[in-house]
Each structure stands twice: as structure tokens, then as C-alpha cells.
Amino acid sequence: MSDNDKNFKRPPKKYHPKGITFLYEDRDILVVEKVSGLLTVSSEKVRENTAFYLLNDYVRKGNPKSPHRIFIVHRLDRDTSGVLVFAKSEKAKHFLQDQWHDFKKTYYAVVDGEPPEREGVVTSYLTENAIHKVYSTTDQKKGKLAKTAYKVIKQGQGNSLLEIDLLTGRKNQIRVHLSDIGCPVVGDKKYRGEKPEAETPKPAQKSKGPARKRPRLALHSASLTLIHPFSKKEMTFDTIIPPYFESLVRKTRE
Structure with a gap:
């Protein structure tokens, strides 16, 4: 546990969004594992079902007026699963992005x-x-x-x-x-x-069976x-x- 994490209180697990596994959290960063199929950030067609939106809601404990928020450091493709890092301040975001290539x-x-x-x-x-x-x-x-x-x-x-x-x-x-x-x-x-x-x-048009999953x-x-x-x-x-x-x-x- 870091010095900056000693008195940090995480939101209750009831706010944990589906499709996201929490790996680490403190006052500065939030590290998760996302599932395949979940966007990192919004697109023209999808606004709310994204890691960014869901985790913002998590740190705000469901209160949209809360000043707490997360900042995007990097992205994973929608269909790529795995480790995803968010910052909890502009300062942390800029540090991580500046060092990212290393x-x-x-x-x-x-x-x-x-x-x-x-x-x-x-x-x-x-x-x-x-x-x-x-x-x-x-x-x-x-x-x-x-x-x-x-x-x-x-x-x-x-x-x-x-x-x-x-x-x-x-x-x-x-x-x-x-x-x-x-x-x-x-x-x-x-x-x-x-x-x-x-x-x-693609399944034949006359078939009544379930479509083959990609x-x-x-x-x-x-x-x-x-x-x-x-x-x-x-x-x-x-x-x-x-x-x-x-x-x-x-x-x-x-």
C-alpha cells in the first residue's frame, strides 16, 4: 500500500460495474481488467456502456454531481480484453502519458x-x-x-x-x-x-436455428x-x- 493510499476509502463493491474486474485502486490511479466487447470510451453509437462511463459512475458512487472523476490514459480496442489504467487527476494523467512509452x-x-x-x-x-x-x-x-x-x-x-x-x-x-x-x-x-x-x-436465410456466434x-x-x-x-x-x-x-x- 502506498503512502497516498493509507486513508483512502473505496466506494462499496455494489458500485462495481459488470464486465470490469478491479486490480488496484488508490487516490491517484484505477487499474482494471475489462472484458472483450466493452468499449474503452464512447463512440457515435455507444455512449454509456463503456469502461470510462461505468468507472466514472463508480467513483462518483452513482451521484452525477460528484466532483470525482477519472481521466483516460490509454485505450484498448473494444474486442481486446485486459489491463486498463485510468488516472484520477490531470496531474496523474499527464505523468502516466509522458512515461507511457517506457x-x-x-x-x-x-x-x-x-x-x-x-x-x-x-x-x-x-x-x-x-x-x-x-x-x-x-x-x-x-x-x-x-x-x-x-x-x-x-x-x-x-x-x-x-x-x-x-x-x-x-x-x-x-x-x-x-x-x-x-x-x-x-x-x-x-x-x-x-x-x-x-x-x-453466415447462416442460411431459411435456417431457423440460432446464428453462429462470431x-x-x-x-x-x-x-x-x-x-x-x-x-x-x-x-x-x-x-x-x-x-x-x-x-x-x-x-x-x-
């Missing part, structure tokens, strides 16, 4: 097939087109440098479970880089080319090591590999 960030992903090497680093310059799809380019002036380190830790059923170190923090970086090496993330329809249509067919994106923010904005102590927040990921590489008995 923090260690580890992800797990299940991909189609097998990478060309058991471990390696994918490097490219990333840019975005008019329809907001990120892609790699060799033009240094057009894109921003991105580096993704990966290591294969398990294989099975034609898939590979990877441990990933995010060496830079660009939008959709992991998904683009893994697709670049021919191993797109399982469940990623945006960066898998023609495969999603063939592998996840597999979740197999990408998880598993661990984050940061420097606390008040105590300046190093803190690490870890989560487990989602059981769903393990099921995708579980070897069947012969």
Missing part, C-alpha cells in the same frame, strides 16, 4: 498458423487510410515507426499462442503486424483478408508495469491467459 506492456494472442520464426520482432511504419484501416508502409514520412516482439509459447489445432511485448504503441499495431507475417489474430475480421468469410460463414478477438492485454505517479514506485499488474485462448491451442487426443 512502461512494459505484455499481450497474449492466438493466431492462425505458425509464425516464420519461433520468436522475432516485426518492424514497419504504420499509417491509416480514409476508412480508418491501419496498414504497414516503407515510407518513413508517411507512417510512424512500430515494433512488435513476439514469442511462440504453445501450438495446437493449427493455431499458435504468442506472448507479445509491445515495443511501441500504435493503433491496431499488434493486429496489423501479425497479419503482415501471415498469422492474423483469431477472430480478427478487419485484418484477416478473405479468410473470415470462408471460415465463419469468435471473439483472441488478443489480451495481460501485463503492465508502470511507475506510480505519486510514489514513483514500480508496479506490475498481471492477469491470466484467458481460458478461451487455451482452448484454441489445446491438442486433441489421437
Whole structure:
């Protein structure tokens, strides 16, 4: 417990929103694990069912007039699960964002097939087109440098479970880089080319059975090591590999 946490009283657990697991909280930061499918912040279509909105309500104990609030430090894609950090003041927010590139960030992903090497680093310059799809380019002036380190830790059923170190923090970086090496993330329809249509067919119109559920994106923010904005102590927040990921590489008995 930090010095700034000794007299801190958390809101009752009844205010804990669904889909969010609390990992740590004090006067300066709030660290949670979000589920796949939950937006970090609002979009044009979704305003209230976001981690930011739900956690603001949590720190306000349901009172919209409360002066308490949280501040966005970083984001996870809607379909990416895992560790998410919010600040509780502008000062804490700016400290974390200024130091963000130095923090260690580890992800797990299940991909189609097998990478060309058991471990390696994918490097490219990333840019975005008019329809907001990120892609790699060799033009240094057009894109921003991105580096993704990966290591294969398990294989099975034609898939590979990877441990990933995010060496830079660009939008959709992991998904683009893994697709670049021919191993797109399982469940990623945006960066898998023609495969999603063939592998996840739409149910026939005449069928009265339930529609086939789209597999979740197999990408998880598993661990984050940061420097606390008040105590300046190093803190690490870890989560487990989602059981769903393990099921995708579980070897069947012969």
C-alpha cells in the first residue's frame, strides 16, 4: 500500500460495474481488467456502456454531481480484453502519458498458423487510410515507426499462442503486424483478408436455428508495469491467459 493510499476509502463493491474486474485502486490511479466487447470510451453509437462511463459512475458512487472523476490514459480496442489504467487527476494523467512509452506492456494472442520464426520482432511504419484501416508502409514520412516482439509459447489445432511485448504503441499495431507475417489474430475480421468469410460463414436465410456466434478477438492485454505517479514506485499488474485462448491451442487426443 502506498503512502497516498493509507486513508483512502473505496466506494462499496455494489458500485462495481459488470464486465470490469478491479486490480488496484488508490487516490491517484484505477487499474482494471475489462472484458472483450466493452468499449474503452464512447463512440457515435455507444455512449454509456463503456469502461470510462461505468468507472466514472463508480467513483462518483452513482451521484452525477460528484466532483470525482477519472481521466483516460490509454485505450484498448473494444474486442481486446485486459489491463486498463485510468488516472484520477490531470496531474496523474499527464505523468502516466509522458512515461507511457517506457512502461512494459505484455499481450497474449492466438493466431492462425505458425509464425516464420519461433520468436522475432516485426518492424514497419504504420499509417491509416480514409476508412480508418491501419496498414504497414516503407515510407518513413508517411507512417510512424512500430515494433512488435513476439514469442511462440504453445501450438495446437493449427493455431499458435504468442506472448507479445509491445515495443511501441500504435493503433491496431499488434493486429496489423501479425497479419503482415501471415498469422492474423483469431477472430480478427478487419485484418484477416478473405479468410473470415470462408471460415465463419453466415447462416442460411431459411435456417431457423440460432446464428453462429462470431469468435471473439483472441488478443489480451495481460501485463503492465508502470511507475506510480505519486510514489514513483514500480508496479506490475498481471492477469491470466484467458481460458478461451487455451482452448484454441489445446491438442486433441489421437
